[in-house]
Amino acid sequence: MRRWQKFAIGAAAGIFIAGAGLFALDAADRAFPPPLEQAEAVSPEVLDADGQLLRAFATPEGRWRLKTGVSDVDPQFVRMLVAYEDQRFYEHSGIDIWALGRAALQFVSNGRIVSGASTLSMQVARLIEPRENRSFSAKLLQIARAVQIERRLSKTEILDLYLTHAPYGGNLEGVRAASLAYFGKEPKRLTVAEAALLVALPQLPEKRRPDRNLKAAEAARKRVLDRIAVAEVVGDGEAERAEGVPIPARRLQLPALAAHVAEAALRKEPKAIQHQTTLKKQVQTGLESVARAATMKLGPKLSLAMVMTDAETGEIVGEVGSADYFDASRSGWVDMTRVSRSPGSTLKPFIYGLAFEQGLVSQETIIEDRPADFFGYRPRNFDMSYQGDVTVREALQLSLNVPAVKLLDAVGPSRLMVRFRRAEVRPVLPSNETPGLAIGLGGIGITLKDLVQLYTALANRGQPVRIGDGVTNAPGKIDGEPLLEPVAVWNVADILSGVIPPAGAPQRGIAYKTGTSYGYRDAWSIGYDGRYVLGVWVGRPDNSAVPGLTGYGTAAPILFEALAKSGIATTPLPRPPAGAMRIAQTDLPISQRRFAINASGLLAASGREPSPQIVYPPEGAHVDLGAKAGDLTPLMLKLQGGRAPFRWLANGKPLPDLSRRRTQSWMPDGGGYSKLTVIDSMGRAASVGVFVD
DSSP: OOHHHHHHHHHHHHHHHHHHHHHHHHHHHHHSOOOGGGGGOOOOEEEOTTSOEEEEOOOTTSOEEOOOOGGGSOHHHHHHHHHHHOTTTTTSSSOOHHHHHHHHHHHHHHSSOOSOOOOHHHHHHHHHSOOSOOOHHHHHHHHHHHHHHHHHSOHHHHHHHHHHHOBOSTTEESHHHHHHHHHSSOGGGOOHHHHHHHHHGGGSTTTTOTTTOHHHHHHHHHHHHHSHHHHHHHOTTHHHHHHTSOOOOSOOOOOBOOHHHHHHHHHHOTTOSEEEOSOOHHHHHHHHHHHHHHHHHHOTTOEEEEEEEETTTOOEEEEEOSSOTTOGGGTTTSOTTSSOBOOTTTTHHHHHHHHHHTTSOOTTOEEEESOOOBTTBOOOOTTSOOOEEEEHHHHHHTTOHHHHHHHHHHHOHHHHHHHHHHTTOOOBOOTTOOOOGGGGGTOSBBOHHHHHHHHHHHHTTTOOEEOOOSSSSOOEEOOSSOSSOHHHHHHHHHHHTTSOOOTTOOOOSOEEEEEEOTTSOEEEEEEEOSSEEEEEEEEOTTOOOOTTOOIIIIIHHHHHHHHHHTOOOOOOOOOOOTTOOOOOGGGSOHHHHEEOBOTTSSBOOOSSSOOOEEEESOTTOEEOOSTTTTOOOOEEEEEESSOSSBEEEETTEEOSSOBSSSEEEEOOSSSEEEEEEEEOTTSOEEEEEEEEO
């Protein structure tokens, strides 16, 4: 056989053996892949609306391991890490041959290990598949795993794994967890000193923990900063300056905000890594700081709850379910925003709103605050005293009980409950009872969230919104008729914005109402501006009495402080709608100057004539008066029944003259929705809503 034939056969055999070897290696690679699935186990995170961390939960083995990618950390930290740990990271395929050769030569020359040769890929292999022994076979497996990882992942993905799993002492894993624990911030903007410490700790995380071995941590950081490659990355003089920066000597707690919302998020999607909420971290932090401070003053066994929502969208931006989630003496695990309690006087604004809407009263109408008997029901004021004659404005601001019950008797408890249903709120009545007058003073059950949902209508020109729970329920507009008409809403806001703030609290330009339930069991305060509603509840979860607990004295100061600490600027209350104004008493029609009921508890009326009824225009009619063309014409109003003289009101504003005729001409201010009301001499009223086209 000729030489070239032998050479050809040998070459073919060599190629075959090499191919077989590569095939065998490839088959082994497929048969024994690296355990990358194990690396996916990270701490669940609950995020605010902007993606900021509200709360993290430990992994099943009790480790704080927050998922971290290259985009989550300061770019200079990544450059320092590569410069210190693996300068040829972007060139090799898992193994740095030059580093291995250098380490072997140093070992032979010195008889001990002088420097390591582990690449970042090899360190990732060790982190995701840890082994207790550090034998030669374990090192070979680590090298093989590094090659496998390089075949499967990009360099960025390998760095992501390192940034997530690198050990930092105790149960801290990953750069984000370490940055939050040692510096109290996300690692996106690390200083040179902070970055150097985070580069140094993973080599000997327990021995270099700054909260236990400060000197060792300082020495390790110095070694990183002294490395020439690192100095080239950070720039001239930066390493020297960084060495003089103190190292934090204690470990901080990771963010643990919104405990009840976070638990709800995990229940919704137990397997998800990240859970988005509608909360705002700044608002949540402010509310919880106020809750902690208030807890110290409230005394034992008392809890509190707060809900802050955007009245335009219905999104909850802050929520505190209890004074302290982990305080068993206060039943902190109970989310008191969802528990039905007596609302005290907090429903009174809606009673007054209905009375305004129906034309029964104006702000300056005189109403009596004297002992009254409503078929055996005898409401009394909170302080057991009576004010005599007061204006409707004063009655609501002072939260007087008798005037509120008189107005509720006139508008009807059932009608009030129907209006609540427009806001998709269904308060709980006592068993087997129909709506009665007691509901105006808290004789009903309602949750803090539902109460806040009702008040969104007052902040939103009468149109309520469906508030979410921060996680599961989608917020949004509630279709249908408004809870109250805009003019009535403005009157209520105009009155409540004049309520004196609690002692020491600044005037914030908000409207607010307080309430105290029977027996001093619940203290409430709920306030709103032109955009946000904040509700506060204070009491004992077991519903026992707390002597001295009041809405104004206990809950209102918390409301004002929480608004100040929320970080949200006050939005002005809505401007008056067309026809809304505060009318002096002398300018009111005779029938609105004093509100009175007869001995039977009914609006004063002779009963001989039927009540007035507007027959034209009918309710909900669209009347073409040329509004679109810009040339409005008057509308003729017609009524039946009632006793003359008659007073007509358009959008709450009286028309110029009393009339004894049953027709009246009205010139609207412009197009759109208007409310027309007629009041006869007996104080009886009728109203219709029309659309001027």
